[in-house]
Amino acid sequence: MNVTRVSVPVETRAPTGQTNAYVVGSDPALLVDPAGVTGRLDALADERGIGHVAVTHHHPDHVGAVARYAERHDATVWARGGRAGSFERATGVTPDRAFADGTAIPTGSGPVRVRDTPGHAPEHVVFAAEGVLCCGDLAVAEGSVVVGAPAGDMRAYLTALRRVHASGPDRLCPGHGPEIEGKAVRETVDRLVAHRLDRERRVRAAVEQGARTVEEVCDAAYEKDLTGVRDLAEATVRAHLEKLAVESDLRWDPDEDVAETL
Numbered sequence: 001m002n003v004t005r006v007s008v009p010v011e012t013r014a015p016t017g018q019t020n021a022y023v024v025g026s027d028p029a030l031l032v033d034p035a036g037v038t039g040r041l042d043a044l045a046d047e048r049g050i051g052h053v054a055v056t057h058h059h060p061d062h063v064g065a066v067a068r069y070a071e072r073h074d075a076t077v078w079a080r081g082g083r084a085g086s087f088e089r090a091t092g093v094t095p096d097r098a099f100a101d102g103t104a105i106p107t108g109s110g111p112v113r114v115r116d117t118p119g120h121a122p123e124h125v126v127f128a129a130e131g132v133l134c135c136g137d138l139a140v141a142e143g144s145v146v147v148g149a150p151a152g153d154m155r156a157y158l159t160a161l162r163r164v165h166a167s168g169p170d171r172l173c174p175g176h177g178p179e180i181e182g183k184a185v186r187e188t189v190d191r192l193v194a195h196r197l198d199r200e201r202r203v204r205a206a207v208e209q210g211a212r213t214v215e216e217v218c219d220a221a222y223e224k225d226l227t228g229v230r231d232l233a234e235a236t237v238r239a240h241l242e243k244l245a246v247e248s249d250l251r252w253d254p255d256e257d258v259a260e261t262l
Helices: 039-048 066-073 084-091 154-167 183-208 214-221 230-247
Strands: 003-009 018-025 029-032 050-054 076-080 097-099 104-107 110-116 125-129 132-136 171-174 250-253 258-261
Touching: 003 039, 003 171, 018 039, 018 110, 018 125, 018 132, 018 171, 029 039, 029 104, 039 066, 050 066, 050 104, 076 084, 110 154, 154 183, 154 230, 171 183, 183 214, 183 230, 183 258, 214 230, 230 250
Parallel strands: 029 050, 050 076, 076 097, 132 171
Antiparallel strands: 003 018, 018 029, 104 110, 110 125, 125 132, 250 258
16 A cells, blocks of 8 residues: 655654654545645645545644645544544544544555554554554654653553564554664564663662652663753653552652652
């Protein structure tokens, strides 16, 4: 199935400064993550005949042009079941239909399947079409994905990565940066899982060595300059602490922002 990427400049903290929109199939096609309007995306949408619009999740840098393309093409707008209110607040559009894990969105080139992949955001999904995954902020070719509390769930994120690894896609089409193909798909997923587990070990070690506050844990767990991204790092530390509190003998009090071993 033809899956075409258009990078759209948006206000985002992603290093690329852009979000990738994807047109999947044709006549009708599915438009995924229309973050903004560009002439190239307009032309491609007109050429392929947009019939459906959906997003991987509701973050502002993925939804900015949902209303515009839905109206321009009189397209069916889809949202995660149970998340219609969040979707409408993010996009300004009331969804026409709801999807769940396994839902098939029909295109003229065949069905596009929805797969639940929460973690980066609670409503996060990917769209699967003939070995290709439009994977939003689940994965990136370089660097890592922010999974920050309170909305981010580290346990769910790692489960989602492992689920994708097990499904063995041929190509990942991420929300930011270049596409990932061939053997690099599994290598990328393995790298992202390993990165998160390594950070988890550092967070746990920091608590075991006496760090109690999120700020203290963050200082111990990161060995790089956090200027400009300190808030993201601390949100990530909180997500790791939440996971560790469920799975181990570490105690985490989110109200007091204090962690300790039992």
